[in-house]
Amino acid sequence: MSALSRLRTEWFANVPRDVLAGTVVALALIPEAIAFSIIAGVDPKVGLYASFSMAVIIAFAGGRPGMISAATGAMALVMVTLVKEHGLQYLLAATILTGILQIVAGWVRLGALMRFVSRSVITGFVNALAILIFMAQLPELTGVSWHVYAMVAAGLAIIYLFPRLTTTIPSPLVTIVVLTALSIALGLDVRTVGDMGQLPDSLPVFLWPEVPLNWQTLGIILPYSATLATVGLLESMMTASIVDELTGSASDKNRECVGQGLANIATGFIGGMAGCAMIGQSVINVKSGGRGRLSAFTAGALLLVMVVFLGDWVGRIPMAALVAVMIMVSIGTFNWASIRNLRDHPKSSSVVMLATVAVVVATHDLAKGVLVGVLLSGFFFAHKVGQILRVRSRTEDEGRMRVYTVTGQVFFASAERFVAAFDDNEVIDKVRIDVGRAHFWDITAVSALDKVVVRFRREATEVEIVGLNEASATMIDKFAVHDKDGAEDPLTSH
Incomplete structure (x- = not known):
């Protein structure tokens, strides 16, 4: 005009x-x-x-x-x-x-x-x-x-x-x-x-x-x-x-x-x-x-x-x-x-x-x-999105490997549910975590992934993460500790 x-x-x-x-x-x-x-x-x-x-x-x-x-x-x-x-x-x-x-x-x-x-x-x-x-x-x-x-x-x-x-x-x-x-x-x-x-x-x-x-x-x-x-x-x-x-x-x-x-x-x-x-x-x-x-x-x-x-x-x-x-x-x-x-x-x-x-x-x-x-709207939105997260699992290779498929958004409101979905007490040789349908938004999400990976490795279980999108991979490469030398359990490390 x-x-x-x-x-x-x-x-x-x-x-x-x-x-x-x-x-x-x-x-x-x-x-x-x-x-x-x-x-x-x-x-x-x-x-x-x-x-x-x-x-x-x-x-x-x-x-x-x-x-x-x-x-x-x-x-x-x-x-x-x-x-x-x-x-x-x-x-x-x-x-x-x-x-x-x-x-x-x-x-x-x-x-x-x-x-x-x-x-x-x-x-x-x-x-x-x-x-x-x-x-x-x-x-x-x-x-x-x-x-x-x-x-x-x-x-x-x-x-x-x-x-x-x-x-x-x-x-x-x-x-x-x-x-x-x-x-x-x-x-x-x-x-x-x-x-x-x-x-x-x-x-x-x-x-x-x-x-x-x-x-x-x-x-x-x-x-x-x-x-x-x-x-x-x-x-x-x-x-x-x-x-x-x-x-x-x-x-x-x-x-x-x-x-x-x-x-x-x-x-x-x-x-x-x-x-x-x-x-x-x-x-x-x-x-x-x-x-x-x-x-x-x-x-x-x-x-x-x-x-x-x-x-x-x-x-x-x-x-x-x-x-x-x-x-x-x-x-x-x-x-x-x-x-x-x-x-x-x-x-x-x-x-x-x-x-x-x-x-x-x-x-x-x-x-x-x-x-x-605005604060209440943000709280309810975060809670609602956090509930959408789903983690499903199945066994492969005659029970020696378990595949976890993660779908949804992993961030501060859903990180606890993400960690709770993995069974690190299971005696198994290898775990594959497929996050091709998931997105990691913040350092709380990265910390949650650290907890899961480190705990599996403590039980001598090999962990493979597949399907990371570019944004999630960038954040994990920058802030994650599970792939660093001498990585400890994030809950107990200082």
Whole structure:
């Protein structure tokens, strides 16, 4: 595809719906950015400037059209201690360093690591995020008047019923406009966006973090930056995979790593906190018809325009309207089929999914949940492959030789079963081990072969190994000891 064709496809193939979807996202970003700023312990404008910067720059530099990046709760939680102990300026410096680390990750193509994240982990990630999004709305629904419940119910009714009339205008946008107009017209005493914090009244300006440029500063911010970079890339890669599925298109995850890095560097220089892709807002964007880069650009640019120049009007949007939109996102994000699949899918897949959900919900840390899910997936995979190993034997040459035929993968999870399959107490002249249908993967497998061979030879039995493929032979030649002079039993040698 030529550069002009790509530009037309990614930016101008869906202009009306991208603009409308971006408008919905911009409105939904405002209270979240303020809330995440409060979590991190900084002024609301730090989160709002970050959301503007991340969304606009990712529109140009990201690897996934239609995906929204901004200030996020997962990143805000990492910043709490840094802000509390060292202040805002160190947070800005950490944000810049986070971006540098993410660019390096993109250059070394760490985006390819997503192929090690199983379907069960992604499903658990999505379900956990849907639960967290819903839980985040509960404070807005406790200890409030009946007007709030009525507005949320009306908002959900509009969201799900309005598309039956037309899909030209996104129903979440209609919900926000209608409920805001009702709230103002009826003079309802309900919590609004303006009640969450003071909106900025000026455009962001370039600034250099006021921190000393020395090794002590690096020692302070590096641990936080490394964590922020990891959490940000993990959430962004997972979100990209989900949007890939929703839109039936592919993304460039290594480019996304670099794009996230560039966005965070720019964000740190205009007084914003580190951010990453937002699955909730990305789902709102896609569900509202946003597909191209213009939707992310519109969301970021319009966010800044609204909070700076239309702050009085934006501040009057009732939180109930945005709660209704986020509940819709929660319902739409949750993979309801995964509940039915608990009975039909392999137990190991269900355990991975449920463990991912449990850890994320318990810790509110997406990175920890995904890490647990990936580790469990690896454990179950290794166990399953290890069980496939088969060793069969037969006698030849009138019982003087036994032939063992090995089929399957020999590695750390199957090495014990491999050793146990050989009877070194049998009185016999010769043993032939045929590994033509097997593969030796690691030094544990090589050590297992050593044990078998040395024990047979200790009983004065001749051992012949046949059928080694090239990769296995190379590893055995390099690490095995049974064919070295003075070889001892690997269990007793030191």
